[in-house]
Amino acid sequence: MQCEGICPNSLSFVAVLRAYGNTKASECILAVHSQVHGEPLYKKDIMISNALINAYMKCSLVSKALELFNDLAIKDSVSWNVLISGYAQVGHSEEALSFYELMETAGFSPDPFTYACICKACANLCAVYQCQQIFTNIVNDGLFQRDIVTSNSLLDMLSKCSMLKEAHEVFDRLPSRDIISWNSLIAGYAQHEHFAEALTCFEQMQDDNFAPDAFTFASVVRACGDLGASSKGQEIHVDMVKYGSLETDMVLGTALVHMYATFGMLGEAQDVFDKLPFQDSTSFNALLTGYAQSGKIEFVIELFSKFIEYNIKLDSATFSNVLNMYIHTGLLEDAQLYFKTMVEVFITLLTIDHFNCLADLFGRAGDVEKAALVIKEMPFHSNFAAWITFLGACQNCRHAKLGRWAFENASELTEKDAAAHVLMSNIYAAISTYHMTGAGL
Structure with missing residues (x-):
């Protein structure tokens, strides 16, 4: 186009910047910015500036985007939206919330796009106070009843921030729902361990003739596993096969392996594992956990x-x-x-929990000397859990010396927990009773 002497206009630059942003072509974006900077068109057309901010954010060039935003003589709602959206997309949720507040201070009203971005930021932070404020604003604007994107964003935010009562109230007031609406509510219940409610919503969704997708199945499989609902879990497995959700989805396949392993249905867990497109550490661990627990x-x-x-x-x-x-x-x-x-x-993969496990194993076997050696030689500072577990082993063996050593170390970490005092008292009481019995008293 330029080789033929045709001068690009605003729409040309916006289209090119959108393409470069989507492909993360940061060098090309910088080149376009350099090209348009001296153009009279650039100074009077905010569309190009907004497109540049958006492109920089998509390439995670946050400082460049903010610098350009601050240099704008005039900002419109799109300028604020692309900046807030960019911060939310790159995980800078606190900055997204800050600029949302600045946007309102500057006299700009949030639109459905703004709310979708800011709901995502609140959900990522689990910022309950801000969540309640945004919830109130959206309800007062009546947006959640007019715009499905806003309502789904609101549902997702409320669910992730553990405001499940409010989420269900919003859901019940929606004039129309889609699969995303159902998934947000079901996932919220499952995430916060309201597993029975998650399964109830799943059944209601099917009664309303919505076909579950991979996201739905991931939530309800977890709910079945944690509830011990083996019959329902098997029904859902049949549905997953029916809808073709298992053919390429490793996350779902692994969730099924974990569910069956939790039920102790190891044959079924092994069968799902063998049919996975490939096996990774997560699926291996899910199966291994089942065999280990059994x-x-x-x-x-x-x-x-x-x-x-x-x-x-x-x-x-x-x-x-x-x-x-x-x-x-x-x-x-x-x-x-x-x-x-x-x-x-x-x-390099060992953690303090692994050493605690070994010390616990020796303690359970009655070999508190070896357990003490593990604790002394581990390349970590022992935590309270290690000392309490070891102190329990000393109680079982009536080993006052090592028990006292464990008690003193546990007390240094926390003086408020009564468990260490109780265990140490039990050791002395057991030894005293033993000596009295041995003396024929």
């Missing part, structure tokens, strides 16, 4: 070997699952060998 040692060892064989990235959850299995089955020697391998090969 004490299926041979399956846990086999899965852990596959982790190594398939070069799947291990994480701390993997180690915790296996260690917890050894704790509950009491296989002390196997646990020591496993932990030794972890220290030699995966030392």
Whole structure:
């Protein structure tokens, strides 16, 4: 166009900047900015400035966008919206809220686009006070009954900020609903562990002839798992197959593996796992957790070997699952060998919880001296949980010396918790009773 001597107008620049922003072509955006900066058109056409701010934000060039915004002699509602939207999109939610307040101070009224952005920012922050203010503004404007985007944004914000009563009231007053409306409400209930309500909404959604999507299924599968609703979970699995949601969705497949593992239905969990498009550390951990909790040692060892064989990235959850299995089955020697391998090969992935698990295992086996050695030699400062667990083991073994050591360290971390005092008193009482009984008193 320019090679043929045709001079671009505002619409040309806006279209080009939109394309560069969508493709994150930051160097090209800078070049266009440099080109238009000296043009008379640039100084009098705010469309180009707004397009530049939007493009910079899409490339996460926040300082450039803010600099340009501050330099604008005249700002319109679009200028404010693209800045607020940009901050919300790059995760700078506090800045988005600040500029929303400045926008109102400057005399600009928020529109549906503004509310959609600011609801997202509030939801990310779980900013309940601001959430209540925005909720009031939207209700007073009547926007949530006229604009489905605003109503869905409001539902999502209220649900994520744990304002579930208000979310359901808004939902009930909507003149029309779509799948996003239902998903926001169901996800809110599931996120805040109101699992029965999540499943009730799911059934109502189907009664209203809305077909669930992957997002819906992710929420209700979690609800079934945590409620122990195995029959409902199996029904939902059938629905997922019916709607084709399992064919390529790893998140849903892994959620199903976790659900069946939670139910102890390990055959079903293994079957879903085997049919996944590919296996990753999350799906392996979901299956491994089920086998570990059921004490299926041979399956846990086999899965852990596959982790190594398939070069799947291990994480701390993997180690915790296996260690917890050894704790509950009491296989002390196997646990020591496993932990030794972890220290030699995966030392960077170990956390204080792993050392606490091993110390707990020794304590449960009555070997408080080895448990104390683990605590002394771990490359972390022991936390209150470690000392209380160890103190409980000392109580069971009536070991006053090590118990006193644990009590003093626990008390240094917190003097307000009565648990340490109770356990230490129990140790002394048990020893006193033992000596009195032994003396024939």
